[in-house]
Amino acid sequence: MNEIIEAFRKELLEIMTFKDTTVKIYVNIIYKYFVFAKKYMRVDPLKTTALHLRKWFSHLKERKTGNSGLKNYRATLKHFFSFLLKRNIILCNPAENLPRVRKTRSDLNKPVSKKSVIKLLKSFDSATWLGMRNFTIVSML
Secondary structure (H helix, E strand, O other), X not given: OXXXXXXXXXXXXXXXXXXXXXXXXXXXXXXXXXXXXHHOOOOOHXXXXXXXXXXXXXXXXXXXXXXXXXXXXXXXXXXXHHHHHHOOOOOXXXXXXXXXXXXXXXXXXXXXXXXXXXXXXHOOOOXXXXXXXXXXXXXXX
16 A cells, blocks of 8 residues: 555656645545545545545544645545556546535625615715715725
8 A cells, every 4th residue: 555655646746746745745645544444434445435435524524624624635535546547556536526625605705784885985075086986986886
């Protein structure tokens, strides 16, 4: 297993020209998945199915892994299993159809209240050309 991960690391560095820090993160994620697959699912990581990967993602979500972390895990698995497929170690890529990680909506992404809009529009001096221009632009928005 270590030889395969080392070959993957070399490909990321030399062929795909990823940065050292990115490669370290990817390799670390692969090791974490291997441990999880062996210890908790009792499966050979090279015989992983899409169901195994979904179980792992469920585990990561339960452990409160953030969306940016989940995106890294997804990208790593897709690259790793593509690498294995290219090397004819596996027959199909189980990570190919992993669902995208959706970005969570912020509580700050809400419309401005009518009260705030009216207050803003009243702040423009409509007696001047510049004030009227700004009023028009803001009211259009």
